Amino acid sequence: MSRFALSRYSRCFSRLKTLHYLNQPFAPSLFSSSAASDRDGACQTGPPPIRVGLTESAGRAVFATRGIGAGDLIHTAKPVVVCPSLNSMDSVCYLCLKKLMGSPKFQDRGVSYCSRECQENAKGFNDVETRADSSSFADYCRTHNFKYPLMVKRLCCMIISGALPADSLDILQPAALSSEMISKIEDGYGLLWNAFRKANFKDDDVAFLTKQWYTAMLARIRINAFRIDLVGGSCGEDLLSLAAAAVEGEGAVGHAVYMLPSFYNHDCDPNAHILWLQNADARLMTLRDVEEGEELRICYIDASMGYEARQTLLSQGFGFCCNCLRCQSGD
Numbered sequence: 146m147s148r149f150a151l152s153r154y155s156r157c158f159s160r161l162k163t164l165h166y167l168n169q170p171f172a173p174s175l176f177s178s179s180a181a182s183d184r185d186g187a188c189q190t191g192p193p194p195i196r197v198g199l200t201e202s203a204g205r206a207v208f209a210t211r212g213i214g215a216g217d218l219i220h221t222a223k224p225v226v227v228c229p230s231l232n233s234m235d236s237v238c239y240l241c242l243k244k245l246m247g248s249p250k251f252q253d254r255g256v257s258y259c260s261r262e263c264q265e266n267a268k269g270f271n272d273v274e275t276r277a278d279s280s281s282f283a284d285y286c287r288t289h290n291f292k293y294p295l296m297v298k299r300l301c302c303m304i305i306s307g308a309l310p311a312d313s314l315d316i317l318q319p320a321a322l323s324s325e326m327i328s329k330i331e332d333g334y335g336l337l338w339n340a341f342r343k344a345n346f347k348d349d350d351v352a353f354l355t356k357q358w359y360t361a362m363l364a365r366i367r368i369n370a371f372r373i374d375l376v377g378g379s380c381g382e383d384l385l386s387l388a389a390a391a392v393e394g395e396g397a398v399g400h401a402v403y404m405l406p407s408f409y410n411h412d413c414d415p416n417a418h419i420l421w422l423q424n425a426d427a428r429l430m431t432l433r434d435v436e437e438g439e440e441l442r443i444c445y446i447d448a449s450m451g452y453e454a455r456q457t458l459l460s461q462g463f464g465f466c467c468n469c470l471r472c473q474s475g476d
């Protein structure tokens with residue numbers, strides 16, 4: 146069996162099936178990511194041992210600023226925007242995506258939360274959501290099985306509520322969209338715009354929501370959204386074991402966009418992995434020993450696929466030709 150055959154990683158299908166395959170300083174406050182920690186998950190103080198810098202052929206990237214041991218937590222990251230999948234709406238927290246066990250105790254205007262705190266934190270954007278009737282937009286997303294427009298809608302509600310500025314995602318790399326994609330996107334834009342217009346928000350509050358802005362956000366979300374599969378477990382457990390224990394077959398509970406994790410480039414034989422334990426808070430961990438100065442890379446796709454299939458997926462889904470060592474070797 147190929148050494149990749151047991152691996153299944155993905156930015157969209159993030160899951161780890163084996164242990165084997167599993168130049169400016171970084172400003173932690175900008176990315177709301179917390180410090181690196183010991184293997185057992187106990188947090189140390191100080192910034193994460195990484196910096197974001199430029200590569201020669203893959204744009205910006207994340208580099209280790211010191212040696213990091215295999216299976217160590219590099220940093221955690223909170224989502225900027227997170228959205229449950231349509232089929233998980235009733236089974237996960239509307240804000241943090243934690244699985245809801247039994248009958249949810251915290252319910253508000255038709256959605257459920259895992260705690261009073263999540264309910265409170267979601268109140269601002271949920272007020273906006275409730276005021277605007279976006280049922281036509283939701284039908285459009287459901288009919289086409291579109292998930293990213295739902296994230297743009299939540300982003301809009303967060304912006305209108307004052308929780309985020311309209312340029313929050315501007316720093317992220319956008320996908321190149323074909324004219325066919327743009328015309329499909331415009332249908333969704335019209336429906337969402339109508340929903341906010343009919344709800345009589347002040348012109349100033351919705352002025353950011355132009356067709357150009359909507360398209361630019363979808364282009365960024367397309368490249369940078371992570372599909373979230375919860376592994377379970379707790380931060381005190383061994384991360385490599387938790388990653389390896391990710392169970393195949395459970396659907397994604399939702400999607401989220403993060404800041405710092407968006408700067409990790411892809412590798413078909415990665416040295417880092419992203420995982421989620423109980424909720425949408427991400428944990429970046431090493432899969433093997435990493436040296437100071439080494440680029441940290443995760444795998445966006447199923448690493449067990451063959452060369453041709455990987456190239457097709459990376460080029461059609463993410464718009465790039467992979468420059469990793471594995472691809473260069475033709476494996």
Ligand SMILES: C[S@@+](CC[C@H](N)C(=O)[O-])C[C@H]1O[C@@H](n2cnc3c(N)ncnc32)[C@H](O)[C@@H]1O
Nearest residue numbers: 203204205318407408409410411465467468469
């Ligand atoms: C999520 S972003 C990663 C951060 C990005 N380099 C930046 O500057 O924002 C994904 C993009 O990075 C580039 N990239 C990531 N991995 C790559 C690889 N293995 N080979 C070539 N380009 C890559 C591609 O342009 C891809 O669309």
